Amino acid sequence: MDGHSLREKASQETLASLLQLDPSPIESPLQSPNTDKDLPPLPSEHSDGSRPYLTPRSTGLGLSGHGQGRGAIFYLTRIQRYSSYTFSVFATLHLATTSLIPLVARSVPASESYLLLAREIYQTPLSEPLLVGLPILAHVGAGVALRLVRRSQNLRRYGRNAPAVPVPFSYIALSGYGFAWAVAAHVFVNRGLPLAVEGDSSNIGLAYIAHGFVRHRVMSWVAYGALLGLGCGHMVWGWAKWFGLAQGAGWKVQRLTGNAAVDKETRRRRRRRLLLINAAAAAGVVVWAAGGLGIVARGGETLGWVGKIYDGLFDRIPGF
Structure with a gap:
């Protein structure tokens, strides 16, 4: 028996052929899969390109998503979530002053005073960045970062020589x-x-x-x-x-x-x-x-x- 037969090596040709197949998703694009978790742990590579089976590693920062730590996707998803909560406070006030009150008052001049009153809440030097600016930047930034992290995980998982695996919108x-x-x-x-x-x-x-x-x-x-x-x-x-x-x-x-x-x-x-x-x-x-x-x-x-x-x-x- 060949002594090397028990040591498997990744077949790039087989992997590439599998990746080139047209996907058949179970869910519709409207569905929101559970994206709070990182991809499964990746095996580390030897210098010869072989991928032995290793136990998952964790980092002291807890950003690896393996072992005891939480993954980067976990934290980015929560930044995206809680920033939307904060922005919703501003959106509710803005809806009331730019739509609901004018709808009831039936007049632009009669509604202006309510808009000015609401600005005392969300347009101060402290509240404007906390309720509007920072939540928007955090929400959009976390969304972009999530795509980059998932793309990086796909590249590490499937290899840089394999066809690109896109993260669908x-x-x-x-x-x-x-x-x-x-x-x-x-x-x-x-x-x-x-x-x-x-x-x-x-x-x-x-x-x-x-x-x-x-x-x-x-x-x-x-x-x-x-x-x-x-x-x-x-x-x-x-x-x-x-x-x-x-x-x-x-x-x-x-x-x-x-x-x-x-x-x-x-x-x-x-x-x-x-x-x-x-x-x-x-x-x-x-x-x-x-x-x-x-x-x-x-x-x-x-x-x-x-x-x-x-x-x-x-x-x-x-x-x-």
């Missing part, structure tokens, strides 16, 4: 990246630009938004439509994920049990859950748009010197 992630761009544009127009040009943003309120819809109707509708649609979709699906409701909320269910009755009931539950989550997201868009687009966007043009200030600001926005 979920619908939650795609809407999140789109929402991040929409929020960045919104912050620039309503907060950053007035501070850079005028030195403060005390004159910026609902009338400023209404003025923009009069002077730049198409761009305003596109920008705020994207902000509301992506924002409500991402936040509702994100909360559904944190509560475990997004898991299995897909249209397609692979038959696993062999029992037609069980499979049919499983598909029915998942479709019902999908419809409920999407209905909640649609309801959020309708509520926000009812006051924000139905009342504020139709508030009319601001005249006088304040209107000229608004025109000067909008003139500095590329594409407007």
